[in-house]
Amino acid sequence: MAYTPLGNPSAPRVTSTTSLMAKKGLNLRDLPQLLSPENALIIRNYLITAEGGLTKRKGLTAVEDAGGTVGCTMLEEYTSNLLVYGYGTSLAVYDIAADTSTIVKSDFNETGFTGVRYGDYFFVASPGDKIGRLTQTLDYDAQSANFNVGSILTGGTSGATAIILEDSDGGTSGTLTLGNISGTFQNDETITDDGGTPGSATADGTVGYTYTEITNAPKAKVIRVVDTRLFAGNLSDEPTAVQYSEVDDGTNPPFTAWSNTTTATAGGKIFYRNAGDVNDINNLGNIVVVFADNGKWAFTIDTIDSGGTLKKIDNTVMYRIDAGGNASLQTKEGLFYVNENGLYQLVSVGQNDIKFSDQEALVSEQLGDDFFEDADFSQASLLKDDVTNTLMITYKNDSTNNNAVLTYNTQLKAYGTITGWNINRFMLARDGTLYGAGSNTAKIWKVLQGNTDDGNDIWYEFEQELNVGALWTRKELLGQYVQGELSPSSQPVIQFDIYDKDGKFVENKLKLRWDYNVSGLTAVGFGDSPWGSPWGGDSDVSGTTEQFAGFRGRIKNFQRIHVNISGNDKVPHTINWLSLDTREKAAIRRRNLTQI
Numbered sequence: 001m002a003y004t005p006l007g008n009p010s011a012p013r014v015t016s017t018t019s020l021m022a023k024k025g026l027n028l029r030d031l032p033q034l035l036s037p038e039n040a041l042i043i044r045n046y047l048i049t050a051e052g053g054l055t056k057r058k059g060l061t062a063v064e065d066a067g068g069t070v071g072c073t074m075l076e077e078y079t080s081n082l083l084v085y086g087y088g089t090s091l092a093v094y095d096i097a098a099d100t101s102t103i104v105k106s107d108f109n110e111t112g113f114t115g116v117r118y119g120d121y122f123f124v125a126s127p128g129d130k131i132g133r134l135t136q137t138l139d140y141d142a143q144s145a146n147f148n149v150g151s152i153l154t155g156g157t158s159g160a161t162a163i164i165l166e167d168s169d170g171g172t173s174g175t176l177t178l179g180n181i182s183g184t185f186q187n188d189e190t191i192t193d194d195g196g197t198p199g200s201a202t203a204d205g206t207v208g209y210t211y212t213e214i215t216n217a218p219k220a221k222v223i224r225v226v227d228t229r230l231f232a233g234n235l236s237d238e239p240t241a242v243q244y245s246e247v248d249d250g251t252n253p254p255f256t257a258w259s260n261t262t263t264a265t266a267g268g269k270i271f272y273r274n275a276g277d278v279n280d281i282n283n284l285g286n287i288v289v290v291f292a293d294n295g296k297w298a299f300t301i302d303t304i305d306s307g308g309t310l311k312k313i314d315n316t317v318m319y320r321i322d323a324g325g326n327a328s329l330q331t332k333e334g335l336f337y338v339n340e341n342g343l344y345q346l347v348s349v350g351q352n353d354i355k356f357s358d359q360e361a362l363v364s365e366q367l368g369d370d371f372f373e374d375a376d377f378s379q380a381s382l383l384k385d386d387v388t389n390t391l392m393i394t395y396k397n398d399s400t401n402n403n404a405v406l407t408y409n410t411q412l413k414a415y416g417t418i419t420g421w422n423i424n425r426f427m428l429a430r431d432g433t434l435y436g437a438g439s440n441t442a443k444i445w446k447v448l449q450g451n452t453d454d455g456n457d458i459w460y461e462f463e464q465e466l467n468v469g470a471l472w473t474r475k476e477l478l479g480q481y482v483q484g485e486l487s488p489s490s491q492p493v494i495q496f497d498i499y500d501k502d503g504k505f506v507e508n509k510l511k512l513r514w515d516y517n518v519s520g521l522t523a524v525g526f527g528d529s530p531w532g533s534p535w536g537g538d539s540d541v542s543g544t545t546e547q548f549a550g551f552r553g554r555i556k557n558f559q560r561i562h563v564n565i566s567g568n569d570k571v572p573h574t575i576n577w578l579s580l581d582t583r584e585k586a587a588i589r590r591r592n593l594t595q596i
Contacts, residue, residue, distance in 0.1 A: 080430060118255070131218065133214060140173060143202075158189055172201075216258045218236070233278035287317060291324060291325030296322065300317060336384075394425075475557075498560065509558075
């Protein structure tokens with residue numbers, strides 16, 4: 001009898017795959033089957049947290065609706081209580097406390113606005129009109145003593161106070177330009193100041209808004225305040241130029257003089273024509289950075305002693321021909337800007353005489369080229385939420401108006417997307433409140449507030465390919481576990497799609513519902529099979545409770561597997577991790593390569 005050696009056949013390998021919900025965000029560049037569990041294929045309406053989990057984003061809360069179908073091209077903060085916005089050919093101010101809007105001017109020659117606050121003044125650029133300034137003013141009559149500019153004005157009845165910036169005195173009547181207003185001045189009350197010889201008159205109405213076109217200023221599409229000058233770009237007669245005002249000398253109103261001489265405090269004009277039309281102006285310290293259609297350039301305004309006289313020179317410190325920039329944002333991490341190739345982070349402009357010395361990086365490489373071929377950033381606006389370290393960029397996705405938002409966690413270097421927002425302009429208020437203005441309606445929202453999009457459900461989706469062994473072996477899914485925080489009415493659907501052993505995609509192979517009430521996973525359409533119970537039990541301020549759930553759903557003989565988490569509701573939830581219990585089986589038999 002032949003000898004038979006002892007056999008110890010190897011058992012199928014059991015593995016466990018845990019995903020931390022793609023803490024490195026979207027990766028649309030690399031092959032899905034080669035991605036690490038830190039990357040995802042879809043992240044829609046989730047924010048990536050520092051712990052690596054996914055938190056369903058908050059929504060939009062409407063604060064003002066001017067109506068119509070024309071979107072806002074400008075939204076900026078004037079004071080802590082006033083927002084300035086532009087739509088069509090109209091410029092308006094929204095009073096947060098009074099919840100009212102006032103149209104200041106409705107007959108601009110062209111659409112499109114940019115604006116910037118400077119002290120108690122607000123400056124506005126529209127391409128068909130010269131730059132103008134917006135001020136808060138109070139008319140008066142029955143004047144018995146002249147007012148003193150720089151003094152504090154007080155309402156005799158209301159007790160309201162303000163600083164007198166300017167006085168247009170017409171005799172017994174006139175108009176005061178006011179700043180640092182506290183309280184509400186009343187019509188017909190006595191108003192006095194605290195000057196050496198106190199001024200006195202009767203208020204003729206209440207505080208309103210006055211728009212004044214600056215005679216010497218250019219017509220421009222872009223304005224920005226840097227230090228004590230106002231910079232204007234994309235001039236009506238010179239779209240590749242940047243012109244700047246004289247230095248603010250402390251007199252009111254500022255930025256009325258726009259000379260072009262070499263005097264140290266004078267204004268000036270500078271060009272870099274090869275870069276094309278100017279789209280945005282920003283700064284890194286004292287360096288003015290200009291983003292244009294076909295490149296970017298930067299300059300400083302330096303002061304020199306010339307024969308005992310201080311003079312200024314414009315010193316170009318960078319000029320680059322590249323994809324340029326459509327919009328930019330200054331953050332603590334440097335300047336972020338976008339163009340047709342992606343999102344860039346500029347930390348230093350480098351040296352003019354050393355090519356490629358800029359300290360900048362394309363930080364959107366993992367999104368791949370296809371993403372930016374389909375995205376239009378020509379009307380982009382950027383916003384940074386420092387609480388969540390989330391940079392948001394609004395853009396067009398197969399649309400004539402901005403209808404999508406790209407998110408970037410600057411700490412984790414992770415991307416996601418937001419849908420359901422038709423936002424054309426973002427704004428960060430000084431108190432940290434985030435605002436957005438509509439792209440197809442003159443509407444203003446608070447951003448990342450509440451759990452609905454202006455009363456509508458938020459639709460969310462996450463998809464990830466999970467590596468569960470070698471690419472050429474058969475696998476079996478034995479069970480699933482998930483942990484996070486749910487609201488009582490949360491019911492995310494967890495769906496598994498596979499590639500079978502022949503490499504064919506099979507959608508919806510297993511579908512589970514994560515239910516708060518039983519803290520379980522239920523096979524949708526296959527009966528109710530809850531597992532487990534609430535775990536931990538602590539609740540946070542959002543009303544969510546920590547939940548740990550599992551299910552023994554099986555899928556046999558697959559090559560690759562995707563997990564998709566989706567749903568729509570008006571409540572918050574967070575997903576921290578998902579773990580699969582799998583078995584790796586034998587290699588998939590293939591004999592279809594031909595030897596030649």
